[in-house]
Amino acid sequence: MGVYIVKRILHAIPILIGITILTFLIMQLAPGNPMQTMINPKISMEEMERAQASLGFDQSKIVQYFNWLKEILQGNLGYTIKTGQSVSDLILERLPATLTLTGSAFIMAFVIGVPLGVFSATHRYKLPDYVLTVFAFIGISIPSFFFGLGLIFIFALKLGWFPTSGMASIGANLTGFALFIDHLKHIILPAVVLSLPTVAVVMRFTRSSLLEVLNQDFVRTADSKGLSRKVVIVKHALRNALIPVITIFGLSIPFLFGGAYITEHIFNWPGMGSMGIQAIVGREYPVIMALNLFTSILVLLGNLLADVLYAWADPRIRYN
Template sequence: MKKYVIRRIFQSIPILVGITVLTFLIIQLAPGSPMETMIDPKISPEELQRAQDNLGMNDPVFMQYFNWLKEIVQGNLGYTVKSGESVAHLIIERLPATLILTGSAFVLAFVIGVPFGVYSATHQYKLPDYLLTVFAFIGISVPSFFFGLGMIFIFALQLGWLPASGMETIGGNATGLALFWDYLKHVFMPAIVLALPTVAVVMRFTRSSMLEVLNQDYIRTAKSKGLGTRVVYLKHALRNALIPVITIFGLSIPFLFGGAYITEYIFNWPGMGSLGIQAIEGREYPVIMALNLFTSVLVMSGNLIADIMYAWADPRIRY
């Protein structure tokens, strides 16, 4: 198992290098320049040229890439063009809020999706199965911004049960359990909105995989031995049925971070998603590149976690 993990980590290194190349080239091909948002009508062409030289924007593309990569390896993600603030500092400042939101959505997705999928499979072609299927199609089809605005309208504006935006009550001095409850009320709606598509996908994958496993010979053998239905479903069927679901487990991590852009913007959540939208609007290319690189690393980490879980669930894979 240890050799398998080490081999997978080494295989990820050239992929990561390729990701940095693609990230850099995509930003280079983007129209416009961050300098266009800073141009003073009274600035002379010489001063503009000097500013571009200081930023290294006139160097050859390959030199710009290697300079950027060298700084990335040293832990320097660059500085914002307008304010000169450290990009790494901005990301670290926003990261906890995004981790709270995506972590809550991740837990909800699998805590709800897997049991619903198992229940749907064990009640095939019955009313609960049809109801859960309709729920899954709604979760996949409804856009997150529409669902989020609908929840704000109902639970925040009409009923007044939950706050409409933010991460905590402005001006609140709550501590301890009261502060935790305040965070919980603020994260509930955005976490539900962010988790809903993943819940639907996990539920459908679990249902399909469970139905395939339940038709296997060893399941019929376990039943014929007189084992209880709960033991057959949970001990013998579920573990094998979860192997395809592990794929969703790994890929849902970057998916949730990507979906957080829209969700954080709707609920005014102070995380990396709202930072990314602000960077796009302001053409803050260093911030966009850092966020793209961060998301790419998440994709690789998710795939690595999925592979490790595959090897745990099915020992044949590690060999």
């Protein structure tokens, strides 16, 4: 397994290089220029040209790419166009908030989705199964911005159970358990919004995979031995039904980070998603490219994690 992981990491290197090329080309094809956001009637064309030269915009696209790639290999993701802040520092500053939100949504998605899928499969073609199927279709179809605004209107504005936005209460000098409760109240609504599509997908995959496994011979053999239905489902059937779910497990990591853009913007969550929205509006190309690269690395790591979990779920899978 260790050799396989090392090989996968080595294979990921040319993929990452290809991703950097695509990311750079997409940014170059985007309309406009970061300097256009800095246009001021008091600034002469000579000053604008000097500013562009200082940022390297006067060089060829190939030279700009290799300069950017060289800085990335040195651990420097660049600097913002307007303020000159380090992009690496900005990401590290916003990363804990995003990890808190996406981690909570990730745990919620599988803790809720897998049991609901099992329950739906064991009550096939009954009322609970139909109700959960409708819930899954709604969860997959409903736009996150609409769902988020609806939760804010009902549970924050009307009922007053949760705050409308932010990560903590402004001006509240809380410590210890009171601070934990305050953070918990702030994270529940955005975590629910972010996790809902993944909950629905995990539930449907678990249901369909478990139904297929329940019809196999080894499950009938376990039933014929007199084992309880719970033991047959949890110990024998569910583990063999986890392979498709593990695929969702790996791919949901970058999906949640991507979904965090809209969710964090709606709930004013101080994470990487809201920073990405601001970067897109402000044409902060270094920030956008750094976030794209970060998400791409998450996709590769998610795929690697899924492959490792395949071997854990099914002992017949071996990597050479």
